[in-house]
Every structure is written in structure tokens, then in C-alpha cells.
Amino acid sequence: MTPIREAIVLPCVFLTVLLLGGLRIAESTALVPPSPYSLILAVLLVRVVIQSGALAPERLMATSRSELANLNGVAVLATLWLASAQAIALSIPESGLPRLALSVFFLILVLNTSAASPDRQRLLRSLAVTFGTAFVLKFVVLHAVSAPGEGAVKRALLALLDGVTVGALLQEVPDPISAYVALLTLVLFLIGVMLLPSQRRPTRLELPMPSAMSPVP
Amino acid sequence: MDETTARALGLGATVTYAALIGWLYVRQPQTITQVTGGLSAVVGAYRIDDRAFADGLRSFNADRFAEARLAFDRADPAVRDARTQFYVAYSYYRQGWGRMYHDDRLYREGLAAIDRAIALAPSGRLVVDDPTLGMHSADEVKVELEAGLRREPSDLNPMRLFGTRK
Numbered sequence: 060m061t062p063i064r065e066a067i068v069l070p071c072v073f074l075t076v077l078l079l080g081g082l083r084i085a086e087s088t089a090l091v092p093p094s095p096y097s098l099i100l101a102v103l104l105v106r107v108v109i110q111s112g113a114l115a116p117e118r119l120m121a122t123s124r125s126e127l128a129n130l131n132g133v134a135v136l137a138t139l140w141l142a143s144a145q146a147i148a149l150s151i152p153e154s155g156l157p158r159l160a161l162s163v164f165f166l167i168l169v170l171n172t173s174a175a176s177p178d179r180q181r182l183l184r185s186l187a188v189t190f191g192t193a194f195v196l197k198f199v200v201l202h203a204v205s206a207p208g209e210g211a212v213k214r215a216l217l218a219l220l221d222g223v224t225v226g227a228l229l230q231e232v233p234d235p236i237s238a239y240v241a242l243l244t245l246v247l248f249l250i251g252v253m254l255l256p257s258q259r260r261p262t263r264l265e266l267p268m269p270s271a272m273s274p275v276p
Numbered sequence: 277m278d279e280t281t282a283r284a285l286g287l288g289a290t291v292t293y294a295a296l297i298g299w300l301y302v303r304q305p306q307t308i309t310q311v312t313g314g315l316s317a318v319v320g321a322y323r324i325d326d327r328a329f330a331d332g333l334r335s336f337n338a339d340r341f342a343e344a345r346l347a348f349d350r351a352d353p354a355v356r357d358a359r360t361q362f363y364v365a366y367s368y369y370r371q372g373w374g375r376m377y378h379d380d381r382l383y384r385e386g387l388a389a390i391d392r393a394i395a396l397a398p399s400g401r402l403v404v405d406d407p408t409l410g411m412h413s414a415d416e417v418k419v420e421l422e423a424g425l426r427r428e429p430s431d432l433n434p435m436r437l438f439g440t441r442k
Contacts (some may be wrong), residue, residue, distance in 0.1 A: 062279045066286025074293045081301070089299050127283045134290045 063253060065119070066131040072251040073138035079244040080140050080145035084218035084234040096162060097151070100142035103169045105136075111182035112174060112258035114139070119256060139255070146248040149241055150193035152230055155202055161193060184254060190245045198238040199231075205230045305354075307314040313354015324360055325351045336363060337408055346418035358396035358414075363418055369424075372439045377378055378424040387421045390414055410442025 081090045093101070108114045119132030151161045172185055277285075299318075300351050305311045316322040332347030344367050352360035368386030372379035394414050402414035411417050420442065430436075 060392060062282045063277075063286070066283045067289060068377065070286065070290040074290070078300070086304050088304075090304055092301055119428050125280075125283075127280065130287055132385060134287065138290070138294075262429050 062128075062131075063205055065128075065135060065256070069251060069254060070131075070134045070138045071172070072247055072254070073135075073142035076142035076244055076248045076251065077138070077145045078246070079240055080142070080149040081236040082237075082240055084237050084240070091148070093141065093148040097144040097148040098140075100147050100169060100257070101140050102167055103166075103173065104143045105140050107169060107173045107182065108139075108252060108255070111177050111179050113179040113182050113252060114255040120164070141263075142248055142251060146190065148246060149244060150190055150197060152197050152201055154230060157197075157230065161196070165193075166191075183249070183253060190249065194242060198241055201230050202232050202238070206232050219274055307353075310355060315358050317354070317356040318322040319421040322354065322356050324357045330361060332353060332360075333365065335368075336367055339370070348410055356393060356396060358393045358402050359404060361389050361393035362402055362417070365393060365414075365421070366409065366411075369417060369421055370441060373423070375437055375439065380425060383421050383424045387418065387425070390418045390421060394418065410440075 077093075078090075081089050081092060083089045105114075107114055116132075116136070119135055120129050124132070147165055151165065152158045168189055172182065177185060299314075300311070303310075303314055305314055313322055319340055328347050328351035332344045332351055335341070335344035335347055345364055347359050348364050348367075351357075355361065365386045368382045368389060372382030372386065397414065403412055405412065411420060
């Protein structure tokens, strides 16, 4: 990994995720920091990333590296943690039953992924599917359900649904641009994880084929 | 670029970017103008538009409060000037003041503006030497607005009809 990628690109990518992920655009714009729960989930996620080999911490911090290089490594790790927390917080709905369900879902998923011990490639695929699914659920399905209808029938159905679920299902619908910002943020986070210094694969010893060793007469 | 330079630059950029994000989280600016104005204020380079402020003051003294606020908004687009925010709060107070009742919505807006003014003033102390005003300090305006928003038995006192707008 080049020093520029480690010292500049990765921290900037993860800090951008932290910034954009906190953006809530509605009538007034707000920057929401990651919740303590998502910070804890992020610790587990970073652990899984290390366990899978997608991140080799010894390539970021080691006694053989200079102090400055180790500081760059600390910056990468810290920003990765914050960006992970923000990506999780962004993927979880804002309120009600969907928030509770997705929060538990993320916890189970991270623990399950940890137990399965995937390799780097499988983990990246799994993260893409997990965040992609959460994005579709929050920004497409739930927002489509919660959006105020133009027709009287849809408004009546929404009121009925809100009453039946005691207001636990419907979400506040943000500005349409929020979905685009969220998608950009999640893609940026996945790119960042992909760019992390991964564990070097052990070099395979090329053993001679048995047929080459003992040619059949 | 050699490795040490790249690493030092990267560390500096990371710390600066993180500080900027922290500042944005704390300040919660609503517009790009507020972001740029806030950053200029951090380095002491923020100035209000004096001409727009004078327009606002003229409208304020003529009891044209909505016009005055538009001019004050132009004068202080980043909402970083304590004196301008003081006048914004005062305009809400004067517009919302009534002999029979006060307009709670305007008073609440005024309270938000005076809180901003106090937060922006050095050590939270703000005094405006304007002889046309009945209240000169931000604290007086804040107390008056808070009193206007409270529901008390004294609201029913008929002597209130003889009260004067400050």
C-alpha cells in the first residue's frame, strides 16, 4: 500500500462517510452523530474486518514502522471505526419498530458473520449485500410506505396503517436527495473497506506434479 | 513527494478535516453561507454588510419589522453577528407585543434569536447603546420575551392594558 493511500486517501474517505452519513436533509438540515449503539456495533464490525483479513492491523501499526507512519495507521483505524458506526446508523431507520428490528438484525448479522469467519472477498460481498438490503428497506420500501399520498384513498390507507401499527411503522419522509446522499455514503464506505491494507496471502509452494517426479515407464 | 512529506501532509489533512467535521456537528449550520461565514468568523474575517444593516435599522425604527428582518438577514447571512441578532430578536419582540396579548409564535422566534445573540457575544454579555430602544442589554430582552411566553395570573391584571412597549 502506498503512503498516500494510507495517510491521505483512506482517512479522507472514511471522514467523508462520517460527514455525509450524518446528514439529515428535511425542512431543516441536521448533522446527526452516530448513536452509542452503532459505535458498539462498529467495534464488532471492525473486528470482523480484521478477522477476515480485509484489514491487516500489523500493516498499519508496528514497531518496525516510524512514529509518523504509526500515527497514520491510528488515523485509519479511528476513522474506519467512526465511518463504520455512521454507515450502520445511516442504514437503520429513524424510529419505531423498523428501527428496533434493524438494530437487532445488524447485531445478529455481525455476530453471525464473525462466527462464519469469512475471507476478505466473502466479507466484502456480505457487506455489500447487507448495506444494500438495508438501504433498499429504509430508503425505498419504508419511505414509499410512509410517503404522504396524493390521493384520498392512499391517505386513508396510510391513516389506517398508522392506526393499526400504533404509529410504530411509518417513518418521517426526508427530502428525496437524502437517498442519493445515503447511497453515495454507503458506496464510499465499501470502497474504503476495499482499499484497506489486507493480509498478504501466503505464497504457495509450487510442488512438482507426481507424474513429473516418477515418470511412468 | 517523498514518504515522510506525504505522511505528514496526510496527518495534517486528517486532523483538519476531523476538526471541521466536529465543528459542523457542534454548530449545525443550515446553509453553505452559514458554513463559510462561520469559518470566516473562526479566523476573525467575518464582517456584516453595513449598508444592509443600516437599511434594517431604518425599517426597524419605522416599525416595519418584517422588512427589517429581511435586511438584517442580508446583513448577517451567516448568523454570526451578535448585534444584528439582537435587533432581529428585538424586532420579534416589538412585532409580537400587544396590549391585550403577546404573539407567542413571534416571541418564540425572538427568544431563539436572542439566545443566538447571547451565544455569539463575548462572555455572553451584549449591550447595545441605542437611545431609541427601551432595553439595551440582551439579558433584558431575553427576560421580557420569556415573561411574555409564561402563563401567569398577572396576565389577567387589567392594569396590563396601560403597559408600554419597550
